[in-house]
Amino acid sequence: MQGFMALLVALLVLFSTLETHAAAEKSCPSHIKPNNPRVTGTKGERGNDPGKGVSLDTPIYMMAEKADGSGFFYFEVPLGYRLGWISEAPGYKFDPNEILPGWWTFWMPEKRYPEIELGYSLLTRSHGCEQGRFPPSVNEYFVTFGVQSLIPKHRRHGTPEDVWKKSFGHLGGTDDLVLDSGILTRKLGRNISSDIKSLSAPPGRVFYRNPIGHPFQFMFACSDSLKRLCDAQFYFPERNLNLQMRFTRNRLDNWQEILDASLELLNGWGIREQQLPRNTRNQSK
Secondary structure, eight states: OHHHHHHHHHHHHHHHHHHHHHHHHHHSOTTOOTTSOSBOOBTTBSSOOTTOSOBTTOEEEEEEEOTTSSOEEEEEEEGGGBTTOOOOSOGGGOOTTOEEOOOEEEEETTOOOOSSOOOTTOOOTTTTOOTTOOOOOTTOEEEEEEEOOOSTTTOSSOSHHHHHHHHHSSSSSTTOEEOTTSOEEEESSSOOOTTOSOTTOSOSOEEEEOOTTOSSEEEEEEOSSTTSEEEEEEEEGGGTEEEEEEEEGGGGGGHHHHHHHHHHHHHHHEEOGGGSOGGGGGGGO
16 A cells, blocks of 8 residues: 555656646747757757757857956856857857857856846746756846946946945935945935845835945945846956846845855856967957
8 A cells, every 4th residue: 555655646746747847848939948959049940950059058258348448357158158149140150269248147046057048137038948947946046247347438337336426426424324234225215214124125216335344346226126127236446347237126135145156157267368269369459
């Protein structure tokens, strides 16, 4: 009897797993199916046959300006992390030695690249349709980020402190609330209660800034819905590094973990200019 019950439980688990896979596949766009290889699109079609397209694990070279505009950072990155990796060009036209600009996207907390098309909104409806994977749990979410210059000819604003002053006229004052964590906050329209337990809790458009004396500058500008986005900026003067970032507002309390994950990826991808393929170095000038 015990053996029969164990078999019955195993069969129920199997059927449940198959139903989950079937439901996920049924709800996915036609060009994303569990038996597809993890590759970019091919010319004229997105339903790739096995072996077509370019593998998302393919290393590519990317560059981004230093904060003061004095030069560039260089990175060697798996193609799947590059925001907007989808391409309908034939695979043979892919140039692995081209140095590309752009932003990156990854899943938190696993730090792997997305295996689906993803735009800057991060609100794609097909986010649960990665090939052969279960739909994400409530604790899995997207982050997108980039490295950008602060110099005026390239950026409308400046450091987080500059942006705060331009937005509110000063760095601190009676309109700014200092939370228990030391983070300063400001809300358009109504006041924020000083006893808030979650940064994402106050309704309306909300802004946050680093505590006084913090070792680096940061600022968050969040929209008025938990499902919408926060634009984040992190400036590290000693590294000459300015990060721009986006994630949904309901993840705002996880900002330190998000930042740590982004820096871990960035540090792992970083290379020196001398490590670029010799025939591509002129592209970076």
